[in-house]
Amino acid sequence: MIIVLSGTREGREISYLLAAKGYEVFTVTAVEHGSRMVISNALTEAFEKQPVKDGLEKLIKNGSVRMVIDTTHPYPEGISTLAKELCRKNHIKYVRFVREEVDLPESPLLFPVYSWDEAAEKAAELGNTIFLTTGSYNLESFLKHPGMTGKRIIVRVLPDHQVIEKVQSLGIAPKNIVAMQGPFSKEINKATFKMYNSSVIVTKDSGNAGGTDNKISVALNLKIPVVVIKRPKLKEDDTNIVYTYNQVFSLISPY
Structure with a gap:
């Protein structure tokens, strides 16, 4: 059995490709703000929901797992x-x-940072209407930062009632919540950034597949500064790090 830790487009695609090749595949996706997970069999679409730690440990320890493929977001x-x-x-x-x-272009309007607190600090310096395209995760880092006092914070999140409830519970007014499901075209990004009179955009570096290049391109054309939260550094110790589907499949073939 192969376990795919998903929650991304690549995770879903790898799961289906492996199942099509005849492998027994279970896809694990964290839900409810990461507190629980959904386990789905790529062939039967049967689902089971349980706490992440207990469920993942039980699944891995069942004795028949040959590999875990982690395709989750780095944040x-x-x-x-x-x-x-x-x-x-x-x-x-x-x-x-x-x-x-993403290969960031040279621009005085681009500000790469390496932590959420650094992102909040830089965004507070750059403008008064801060448009967060980073979802609900780590929203507290922005709201609690002293530099955010008096700033308007716009958040773009998934149109999920639990996510919206979380955002509202943190004090974000409904008028400042953009509940939309991506991917977003340049036209949608442009219209949304302009509609809220955004003075600074904050994004994670989710790669071109995650639409980061799209957001940056639109913002720069609108002369809006962009704070880009770079990914945590991956440790190269005992981890097989791959970047393509073929590399994934090549690591499975020896079994």
Whole structure:
């Protein structure tokens, strides 16, 4: 059995491709703000929901797992850290699929940072209407930053009632919540950034596949500064880091 830690387009595609090749595949996706997970069989579409730590540990320890393929977003790292440690303890191959980072163009309007607090600080310096395209994760880092006092914060999140409830519970007014499901075209990004009179855009570096280049291009054309949160550095120790589907499949073939 192969476990795919998903929640991304690549995770879904890898799961279906492996199932089509005849492998037994289980896809694990964290839900409810990462507190629980959904386990789905790529062939039967049967679902089971349970706490992440207990469920993942039970799945990995069942004795028939040959590999865990981690395609999750690099933000947050919680489920990846847990899976990697469980694989190490149980002598199971762990493979980390990573999107290529965006090659940032030269521009005085681009500000790469390496932490959420740094992003909040820089965004507060750059403008008064801050448009967050980073979802609900780590929203508290922006809201609690002293530099955000008096700033208008716009958040673009998934149109999920639990996510919206979380955002509202943190004090974001409904008029400042953009509940939309991506991917977003340049036209939609342009219209949204302009509609809210955004003075600064904040984005994670989710690679071109995640639309980061699209957002940056639109913002720069509108002369809006962009704060780009770069990914956490991956440790090269005992992790098989891959960037293409073929690399994933090549690591499975020896089994």
